[in-house]
Amino acid sequence: MTLTARLLPLLLLTAAAPAPEAAPPPAFFEALRTADLRLATIAYRLTTANAALCDRVQPQIGMPIHALTQYGPAARGPAATAFGFESLIGVEAVVAGAPADRAGIRANDSLAAIGDVALPGLPAADAPENAASRDIAEATIADATPSRPLRLTVLRQGRRQTIAVNPVTGCRSRFEILLGSGLDASADGSVVQIGERFFEGYTDAEIAVVVAHELAHNILRHRTRLDAVKINRGLLAELGRNGRLIRETEDQADLLGIYLLANAGYDPMSAPAFWRHKGGTVDGGLFRSRTHASSKARADTLDAVARTIAATPARPLIPPVVATRNEPLR
Template sequence: MSRVSILSSAFVALSAFLLAVPPQAPAAIPAVAEQSDDGALFAAMREADLRLASIAWRLATANAALCRDVAPTPGLIVHAIDQYDPGVRKQLPALFGFEGPVAVEAVVPGSAAAKAGVEADDTIEAVDGKPLTVSPAGANQASTATRDSAQRQIAAEPADHPLRLTLLRHGQRREVTIPAQPGCRSRFEMMMGPGLSASADGDIVQIGSRFFERFDDRMIAVVVAHEFSHNILHHRDRLDAAGVKRGLLSEFGRNGRLFRQTETEADLLGVILMRNAGYDPHDAVRFWREHGGEVDGGLFRSRTHPSSSARADAVAAEIAAIPADAPTPYRPALLDRAAAPLQ
């Protein structure tokens, strides 16, 4: 279920401060959107993006003390007008603000950005007084380069310092200072498509849009926490360092064993991340028992992954092993091996 275990669809290069963003190349959007007077498609996309961003923000900020790599996590979803197909861009200022190239798609309720007064449809002009860069790549085709640059600029700010944004709304410019809100560094995105696909590559987490149609946020949190754990545990880099083979050889011998090891580790850390963020970790047990076959292919699953019943059993045992008086956040011993070579 992860890119490290090669069962993914191809997180567009995105927000290093835990944001969900629209799909990289929404080629199907123009024709549909032009038939929709009320922008229902875009509204549904924004709603799903916000659901993912809210889950990711909650997991990232609650577990910041556990992570070596942290970044500003203000609770913003940033998008750029040139990441959309040119044929649909004329509609976007009315739907998303866009008084400039980069805007706030949505704001996570309760986040530092929300408390500072940042609102959906605010245009972002500068970060800490430095103007955002517009890439020429999006002039004639959909490109994420402008958005990615804005996200990197925000992510480069110190995680333990306030974040200062210059915003524009209805022609009125204002400076907003967002209190520091560190979170575990990763980037999150909803991925359009019909399958129940999810992936992580060390930097980015992608969650398929089908999850948002099929499951409630508690179940989606199980999937997000699992993929997020791959990044926190640096599984991609550690698998590469171990010289594992991908493709047809990934399921056999040492390759398959190490892939299964990383999947189990992500399952176990995932329930800790959930517990620390106030989710019920037992939801992970229910997810794997009741829905695991839908996600991993059941009898036809890749042997780079344990069976869903084995995953449910391992997760249940991990939950039972958490001390009754464990603090929040609880730091599992598994994190002590996050930099160790895979054996």
């Protein structure tokens, strides 16, 4: 994905887009950083507050990272300036109050090592564009022991230092902004992707409703369980057994999602309010897939659940649906 394709939707927040061959202005990069930090902050709240609901966990430190090779070769100079890259992997932002923040990690630090795993230096100017190095670094963090300090070697304005970060245990999942997809959202069992338009006109509480729904899919292993029974997600997705089982997983994700929100300190009533007031725009209204309930039906169902949750002060709440995650779909 070229830098222009990566940042063009987010540029609507800041200024007019340059020609594809032009060097992006600093506003491009700051718009991207702002959106990624919003998503990272929501994800950190949801994953750490709901660790008790997850049987797959990882260290959560509140530190979205990126690789210089995620940007097109022509844009790497401006990206390196905006994000302070001194190695291949940089710290894009830091979630306020999260372990990385408390340990003294800063936005624009660069990573030289994670524990004993050395990370590459700056790439060659003609290095191919991809996110593989970022994915490897994220996996290295995710595979660390949540109960032990995570040792990060950082480069900061030419100085090398080692910083110990005391992580918080959280649900295992990655989170990405899905560019060029409008208001789409998806989860594949490992990654939650949220369309870039949510970061243009939606509040963090509204985005959290969508993120919680997709995280619920990962917690409940819906992708794996649907694959196990050979569900067709293509042209036949809405028909017969395909439609019934996909609809079942969507209803379960709605249900678990509202518990994830409440456990993370969000108002559970934000979920029914979202579907009541914004759902038609998000799901296509009359043209929505019939694998999903209508926005009105979702709002009505979640309204009743939210009232029950609001009347129950104990946290975290663990609904019975969590126990189904290893059961075959039928």
